Amino acid sequence: MVASAAEARIDAVDTSPLAEFMRDEFRLAALADWANKKFEMNLAPSDLAGLDRDAAERMLLGRIETLYAEKERSYPVEFAIEEYLSPQVGHGSGDFEGLAAWASRFYLADVSADNLRDRDPRVVRDRLLEIARAFDESGRLRRTVEEGLAKHFPARRLDEEASWQALARWAGDVFALELVPRQLAQAAAPAPEDGDGEAGRDEPAAPDPREAVAEFLVARARSERRSRMTELERYILLQVHDTSWKDHLHEMDQVKSGVGLRGYGQKDPLIEYKREGLEGFERMLDSAREKFSDLFFRARWVRQDALARIWAGQSSEHAVAESAYEAQRQAALRMSQQAQMADEGKEAVRTIVRDQPKVGRNDPCPCGSGKKYKKCCGRRK
Numbered sequence: 057m058v059a060s061a062a063e064a065r066i067d068a069v070d071t072s073p074l075a076e077f078m079r080d081e082f083r084l085a086a087l088a089d090w091a092n093k094k095f096e097m098n099l100a101p102s103d104l105a106g107l108d109r110d111a112a113e114r115m116l117l118g119r120i121e122t123l124y125a126e127k128e129r130s131y132p133v134e135f136a137i138e139e140y141l142s143p144q145v146g147h148g149s150g151d152f153e154g155l156a157a158w159a160s161r162f163y164l165a166d167v168s169a170d171n172l173r174d175r176d177p178r179v180v181r182d183r184l185l186e187i188a189r190a191f192d193e194s195g196r197l198r199r200t201v202e203e204g205l206a207k208h209f210p211a212r213r214l215d216e217e218a219s220w221q222a223l224a225r226w227a228g229d230v231f232a233l234e235l236v237p238r239q240l241a242q243a244a245a246p247a248p249e250d251g252d253g254e255a256g257r258d259e260p261a262a263p264d265p266r267e268a269v270a271e272f273l274v275a276r277a278r279s280e281r282r283s284r285m286t287e288l289e290r291y292i293l294l295q296v297h298d299t300s301w302k303d304h305l306h307e308m309d310q311v312k313s314g315v316g317l318r319g320y321g322q323k324d325p326l327i328e329y330k331r332e333g334l335e336g337f338e339r340m341l342d343s344a345r346e347k348f349s350d351l352f353f354r355a356r357w358v359r360q361d362a363l364a365r366i367w368a369g370q371s372s373e374h375a376v377a378e379s380a381y382e383a384q385r386q387a388a389l390r391m392s393q394q395a396q397m398a399d400e401g402k403e404a405v406r407t408i409v410r411d412q413p414k415v416g417r418n419d420p421c422p423c424g425s426g427k428k429y430k431k432c433c434g435r436r437k
Contacts, residue, residue: 081105087112095120096353123353128285129192132162133184134356135284137177159184161232162281163191164200201273204230205266214244214265223269231277243272288355296347304340308333 076082084101091097097119104112140155152169159167165187174180191197208226210219220237227233244265279286311332315325415422421432428434 091116091119094350094353095123097123127353128282129188130181130185131285131288132281133181133188136162136184137180141177141180155180159187163187164196164230165191197277198270198274200230201270201277204273205270209266209269214241217241227273227276231273231280233273233276233280235276240269240272244269289352292348292351292355296344296351300340300344300347304336307336311336 079085081101084104087104088099088101091099099116099119103115107115136155136158140151140158152173156167156169156172159165159172167187172180172183174183204223204226208223210223217237220240223240224235224237227235311329315329315332318325318328415429415434417428417430417434419429421427421429421434423433425432
């Protein structure tokens, strides 16, 4: 009877929404949806069909690296468009000449303002991205460095700083690099031997000074070109770690307020505090990684004056959590103060004053009977 009623009740429940979780491609759809939301990736479940765990991981990592490279390419373009075409920045509305000059200097190409001029910022962005892709695929940076070395590489006296002044000036004019001749001389000089090699061992040939300087200039130019991207990464990391650390400190204050109760469970409160602190710190690091990957691909350039207006007049403070004992003490103190304040409003009780001295139990009765007070009038009272 009970079993049949239970079966009837189970059969009456609508389980059709669970059919979505029973589909064979549900796992692929869930993974594709997670990747699309987290990395803004245009991934379809069919792209993961037939792949094992390792192959799917390699495919996702490859697409993420591609998205990261695209972010490195598009972020300077968005930054420049906001800087030169936004009327709030200071260059004036529609400074296409300044934008073209920036693109010519940044991509080492002849970019005209007429080629970029358009009322739709998305069209301007697409045209600049085409120039950026052509720059990355052409190897123009390395070729420009080789041309500069052919003109300004010193023919002799490589150990003297004065021989590198012309090349340092050229690097500043072309790549906006702030170099001193000493840095170029150090890049051309071979690394000192550490003296640990065995006698008779064949030593590798010293690197070509010209090639060493070329590698140095290419590395510095690439670092300078992605400086805006580095600022974005640093800013996001700083914000994520700052908020995560504050949350961790608040969590540790909460643990500290109640860790003393672990002694009732035959556990050392100090050891438990250290253990939970380490676990919380590891959770904080994992959370920081998750937050950075969530924010980075959605980050957009915002003017500093806009940020200043958002955070104007605000401050961040870390309030220490109150322990359980301190909370009880403060509550008792508040109750005592409230009771005292309530009593102050009442009329004081008048002290009773006797008009005659008190008669002791064994004293003679005041009535004159000669008996003790307790045997006479005191008995009637």
